Amino acid sequence: MLATGGFVAAPVAQAARAERVPLVLLNQDAPPGKANRWIAGRAASIYTTADVARAGWERIPPVVRRAALASGDARDCRGRLGLDPDRPVLLVTGASQGSRTVNEFAAAFAEAHADHLRAGGWQAIHQTGASDNTPWREAWERAGVPAVVEQFFDAMGDCWGAADLAVSRAGAGSVAEVWANRVPTVFMPYPYHRDEHQRLNAEPLAKAGGAVVAKDAIDAAANLADAGTIVLELLRSPSRRATMRDALAGLGPVDGAARLARALLDDA
Structure with a gap:
């Protein structure tokens, strides 16, 4: 067994x-x-x-389920999600159950950096979890950023395959999917585990140079000041994202x- x-x-x-x-x-x-x-x-x-x-x-x-593996290149994956195949994509995911604090951070980031997101031609994929996702959908709409906002994606591999950059929890499954799909990622580990195992899950990818681990401060404004600064820097730096992707590929x-x-x- x-x-x-x-x-x-x-x-x-x-x-x-x-x-x-x-x-x-x-x-x-x-x-x-x-x-x-x-x-x-x-x-x-x-x-x-x-x-x-x-x-x-x-x-x-890592062990990764087949549905979480990209089934084509970025253009194919974006097209299947109804996004522009030629524009960059930011993926936000709190994993299958979603995360209130990650959702709130994403909404705050979209509002604070709407001009930059639009100027860079960015699109978003936001996996919110089972709660009502109307506030998060409306946040991207107010920012003027094209976004696919869903509670859950069965074909999560298309989301990873479409992404140029991700913000994610750091459960074992999420970390494995980042590794497998080679997506530069800012991890925001679940903040309530006493053993901090999500932070430890993400550390090997961060040490390899393929990810950054940011603390989830729970408060959206505090997360915007910390994780938001990191995300904004990576949005502005295609060369650093390319280096991170290469580092993830080097993990084997x-x-x-x-x-x-x-x-x-x-x-x-």
Whole structure:
């Protein structure tokens, strides 16, 4: 049985142990959470996509779902989203559940820097989460910036493929998708985790030069002064974005799923 982590995996892992079914753990966060540490003590094999210094934990590249991989070049992806294929795109995402503070930051940024966004021909993709996205849609409209604003995108790969720059949370899945699609990104880790695991998730990409980690100060004005300054600088610098994209490419292939599948088949 392959456990992919989190508290929902623990009861199933215990059932596998009781039935004497071999148990394998895939850890995707740094540091691993309580459930993953508990499962690890009962697993026959442990694989981790995060940098975890624990004996017996084998490091593999990130695991990325197929729908989160760009299925064409930037022009193709922009066209499928109804955007101008030849204009740059800023992607804002709080991951699948969305993020109120990331949404508020995006709205504040659009208002404060509308002139620059329009002058640069920028477009936006904004994934807001399940709450009412009318305020965020209206913020881009007031700024005069063409934007696709949705609660959720099934084909998230088109969003990454269309993007020249992203603002994102730093959950394991988001970090893996940034790596896989080579999108220069300003990460705003979730601010309420005591172990700061989202910040730790993003650090390898930042150390490689492919991303910047900004603190989510929760307050939109404070985020505008910090993360907003970083985003504005990157919007103005195609050369730096190109360098960041090259740095992400240098991290190597994102083939963790294939490696894990081969390992499971070899052990079967």
